[in-house]
Amino acid sequence: MRALSIPQIFSGKRKETKSIQSIKSQAVARRRGNVQSFWLYTSYVLITLNVLVMLSYLLGVNTQAASGYEIQQEQNQIQNLADAGKQLNLQLSEATSIAKIQTDYLNSGYVAAGQISYLQDNNRYTER
Numbered sequence: 122m123r124a125l126s127i128p129q130i131f132s133g134k135r136k137e138t139k140s141i142q143s144i145k146s147q148a149v150a151r152r153r154g155n156v157q158s159f160w161l162y163t164s165y166v167l168i169t170l171n172v173l174v175m176l177s178y179l180l181g182v183n184t185q186a187a188s189g190y191e192i193q194q195e196q197n198q199i200q201n202l203a204d205a206g207k208q209l210n211l212q213l214s215e216a217t218s219i220a221k222i223q224t225d226y227l228n229s230g231y232v233a234a235g236q237i238s239y240l241q242d243n244n245r246y247t248e249r
Contacts, residue, residue, distance in 0.1 A: 215221055
């Protein structure tokens with residue numbers, strides 16, 4: 122009679138149902154695991170890309186700053202050379218001015234020529 126009792130008849134189906142449900146739950150767990158691993162790998166890739174973008178940005182900013190600093194130094198050097206050129210032009214114009222030449226002439230101890238007189242010699246050797 123045990124074989125025909127109600128719990129015995131339905132017990133086999135419950136075991137099948139549990140096994141089907143366990144298989145379904147395992148499949149869902151695998152899918153969830155696959156989805157979780159997909160998002161994990163995706164987040165790793167995005168983080169890596171983010172780090173690469175930040176490093177390239179820092180490299181670009183550093184390069185720009187270095188070239189800007191070099192340009193500033195070159196502009197300062199150009200300005201210094203332009204100032205030195207102006208100073209040399211001023212010194213040149215002072216040295217070549219008539220007033221400067223006359224002042225140097227008078228300070229050097231030369232005497233003004235005054236009236237010029239020539240020697241008269243009627244020698245035949247000097248007439249050539």
